[in-house]
Amino acid sequence: MSKGFGRKNGTKRNGPIISASTLKNTFDRRSVIIGTVQGGVGVLLAARMGYLAIAENEKYRLESESNRVNLSLIPPRRGWILDRNDAPLASNRADFRVDVIPGRLNDADATVDQIGALLNLNPARIADLKTTIAASSGYQPVEVASGLNYEEFAALSVRLPDMQGVVPQRGFSRFYPTGCSVGHLIGYVGPANAEEYDEEERNPLLVTPGYKIGKDGLEKQFEQELRGVPGARRVEVTASGRIVRDLETREDIQGDPVRLTIDGPLQDYAARRIGLESGSVVVMDCESGDILCMASMPSFDPNSFSDGIGSVEYAMLREDQRVPLRNKVLKGLYPPGSTVKPMHCMAFLKAGISPDETIACAGGRRIGNRFFNCWSNHGTVDMAKAIYQSCDSYFYHFAQQIGFDAVADMARTTGMGEEFPLPVISQFYGTVPTPDWKLNKFGRDWEPFDTVNASIGQGYYLASPLQLAVTSARLATGKHVMPRLTMNTPPKGFDQVDFPDDHVAYVRQAMSDVVNGPGTAGRGRLPFPDIQMAGKTGTAQVVSLSVSDGRSGPWKYRDHGLFTFFAPVDKPRYAGAVVIEHGGGSGAAYPIARDVMTFMFDPAKGLEALRALEQQWGGTAQERLEARYAAYAAERGETVIAPPRRDEDIFDRVEAEARLAAEQSQEIADEFVAPRADPTSAGSPPPDAGIPAADTGANE
C-alpha cells in the first residue's frame, strides 16, 4: 500500500556509507512515513464515517426504515358487476389462496412439486405452473391455487419457513355466479402481466400477490371504476421476509359497482337456451335502449380463466369449431339474409313505393337481361306478402327500381354498419355494400346481381347480431334507439323519429304475420293468448350451392339461421335478434327467440321449456362445459398444445380469426347467391357439440 511513498527518502544508490546508524535513520524516517500513512488512513476513515453518518444520514435512515418496514398492500376488493336489478353478475368470494414469487424461489420446480403434492394439484396444472414460472419475470406473483380449504391452507402455512417465495394468504377471489353465461360479456380477471405493469408506471399494486385486473370484456373496460383503493399493512420484517410484528393497518376501499342494463336471469336463460348450437341472442328494451341480454355461446367459464388459462382448457376451447373464445354478439359477422327485408321495405316506402304495389313472382324475376331465382313461386306479391312469405323477387325488383344506394342509406340509418357507443373492448361493424364501396374495395363495378344479392341480405352484406337487434328495435319503434349497456348512461335517440307512424304500423303488421299469420315462422308463436311476437326469419348462405345444400353435410358449410323480432306486436317493448351459426336455416333460430320471449313474460313457462331441452342435451351449459372439460382432459391431457403466454395473444388470435370467418361468406358474393328455402326449419340435427368431424364419437 505504501510502497510508492517517500521516494526522496530512499537511500542513495551510490551512497558510499551504509552503516547501522544510516539504516536506523532510514528506519526512523520510513517508520514516520508509515505512521503518517496510517494516521492518514485513520483520518480518511473518520471522515468517511462522518460523511456517511452526518451528510448521508437522512438517506440511509430512510433506506434502513424501508428495509425494516415492509409496506404490504392489501388488494382492494373489486367492485361488483350488477345486473339491472342489482343481482351480482360478478362478485367476490373470500378464499384461501397461494401464490409464488418466482424471483424468490430457490428451486422453482422442487417447490412447485412440493406444493403440488400438498394440495393434490393435477399433473397438467403442475406442468403449466412450471412453464409459467420459468417464463415469468422475477417479482410478478404467479398464482398456484385459490379456493383452498382451511386444512390445505394450514398445511402449507406450517411449511413456510422451508419455502421461500411462497405466499399463502387469505383474500378475495372473483366469482361469476352464472359462469359461462356471462363469459364474453363480463370477461374475466387475471394477474397483471409485465406490459400492464409497465403501462401503469410500475404500480406496486399490480404485483401484489393475489391482485388481479380485468383482462377482457367489461372487467377490462371498467377496470378503474372496479378497482378501488388498496389498503396497506405496515409490518416489521427480517431480511428473509419473516414478519416480526404489525405496525399499522389501513383497510382497503372496495371498488365501485358497475350496474349493467343486463337482465341477469334473461342472460343466463338465453345462453342456456342456445344449447348445443353456436350462436348469440341479443335482447333490447325498446323504451330505453337497454341491452337486456347479449349471450354468446358456447363460451368459457370466467371463473376458471381467473386462475390462469390452463393449457388443457385452452386446447379444448381452441379445437372447438364453434369458437368458444369469440364473442359472437360483437365479433360475429353474418350475412343478415332475409332479416333485412322489413328494413328494405322501409326504404321502399321512403322512396314512395306504395305497399299495395304488386309484382309477379314466377319462382324468380328477370332483372335486366337475366333471370334470378326466388326460393319459391309466390305469384302476385305485395309488400306485406313479400315480408311474411319472404319473397325474394319482390326485393330484386324494387331494390333495382330505387337503386341500392337508397337501400344502403336506410340500412345505415337502422344501425347496419354502425359502431355503437358501448363500453366494450371492440366491436365489428360489418358491411353495407354499395357501388362505391365495391369499387373501392375490389376495384370492380357494381353489377345487377350485386343489387339482387344485397336486396335479400346476401352478397357482401355483413352484420353483427347486435346490429340486427338494434335494427329490429328501430323498426319496431320508428325511433333512432341507441343501445346502452350501463344504467348510468342516459337513453339516447328517442327524440329522433326515423320513420312515419304509418310505415311503422305497416311493417309491424307484416312482421307479425311472419309469426302469427301465414308467414315463415309459424312455430314461433308465443304461448300467450294476449301477447304476440313479430319477427323476420333469415337464412344466410356461407358457401355456394355447389359446395353444400346448406342443411346437411359438414357443419361449417351449413347456412346460418337468423331471426329478428320484437314483442308485443301492438306496443313493442322488447326487440332482439337470434343468430345461430350454421344452424341450417332460420328454423334453428326463431324457436330460441320464442322461448327467450316466453321467459321474458313468464319465466316459469320459459324455464319449463328449457328444462325439457336440457335433459335432452345433458345438462345446463355450465354442466356440459365441465363434463366436456373432464372428458377432454382425461383423453387429451398429455398432448395438449400450450396456450400463448399472454392472454392478449389469445384474444388477438381469436379476433383475427373472427375477421377471417366474417369474410368467408363474402367470397361467394362474386356470383348471384341462389336463395334458400328460408321459412323451413332445416330440421338438421344440431352440430355434434363442436367436436371436429375427424374425431367422432369421442364425446357426447
Add this chain to the structure above:
Amino acid sequence: MSSVVPAPIARQPWGMLIPLLLLVAFGAAVLYSAAGGSMQPFATSHLIRFSVFLVMAAIIASLPREFVRLMTYPAYIVVLLMLVAVEAMGALRGGSQRWLDLGFMVLQPSELMKPVIVVTLAQFYSTLPVGLITSWRALLVPAALIALPVAFVLLQPDLGTSLAIAFGGAVVMLLAGLPMRWFVIGGVGAVVAAPLAFFFGLKEYQQQRVLTMFDPEADALGAGYHITQSKIAIGSGGLFGKGFNNGSQSHLNYLPEPHTDFVFATMAEEWGLAGGLFVIAVFSIILRWGLKVARESRDRFASLLAAGMVATIFFYIAVNLLMVMGMAPVVGIPLPFMSHGGSSMLTNMICIGALMMVNRWNRNAPRGGLAS
C-alpha cells in the same frame, strides 16, 4: 510513581492496555447486541478467548530475545509445513480447506503466518550484513520467504490473508532500508499486474466483489448487497446511533455477518459516529504505541519485528474498515479485537504480545544503549 501499585504491574504498558481492554469490552457489548441481546453465542466466547490470548500474550511478552531469534526459522518452517498440510488435506477431501484439525483445536495456519513472516524477515535483515542491504540478496531471499506462504494461501484460495502476509512482509522490507527504487519499481509493477491478476488470477466471485465496490447499487440484491447494507447501517446510525440493542439492520438480518466482518457496521448503527470515532481512536492509540515501541528500540531485529506487527494489525483494521464503509472490496477480513472469531484474535494477540515483548526488551536495554 506511587508505590501502592506493585512494580511488575506498574511496568505494563497501561497506555495501550487500558484502551485495548475498553475496546474488547465494547466489542463484547456489540456482539451481545448482534446475538439479539444475549451473551450467547458470541460475547461470552469473545471475552473468554481474549482472556486466554491475553495470558498467551503475556507469555510471549516474557520471552527472551535470544530464544525468539533461535525459534524464528523453525517456526517459519513449521507454519509453512502446516500450510502444505492444509493444501494436502484439501486435495484429499476434494475441496478447498483453510483449517487444520489438530484434534484438540482447529487451527488456521495462514493466520499464524502473518506474525511469523514478520519475525522471519526481521530475523533475516538483522543478520544480514549491513553493507549487503542494497544487494539483490536482500531482496530475493525475503521475496521468496514471502512468496512461498502467499502462494499456498492463494491456493486455498484466501486472497485477503495472502495480501495481509505480503503486506506485513513488504513493510518489514521497506523499514529494513532496501533501496526505495525497488519499491517504486515494485509499485509500478503491481499497477501493471493488477489488471492481469484481476482478469486471470481472481475467481469470478472475487472479480464481482471488486467490481461491486465501484457501484454497489448496481446489483443491490447480489454482490453489492453486503456493501449497501453495511453503508445503510453506518449511515443510519447518525451521530449517536439508534441505541444499544436497537439496530434494525443487524437485528433483522439485513446486515450480513453482523458479528464478524461487519461488526463495525453493527456497532456504528447502534452507537453512531461517536462509537465509530471511539473505535478509530483506540486503534490509533494502539498503533501509535506500537510504532513508538518500534522506534524506541535500539535493536534492529526488535524494531523491525515491532513495526511489522503494527503493520499486520493495521492491515486488518484498514481493510476491514475501508470495506465496511464501501471503499474496498468485500474480502473476509475481520476487525481486530471486536469481531467474533478465534483465528484473528489469536493473530492480533500474538502481535500485541510481540509488541509488549519488544517493549520489555526496550526497558531492559533502554534507549541510548548499545546497538546490536
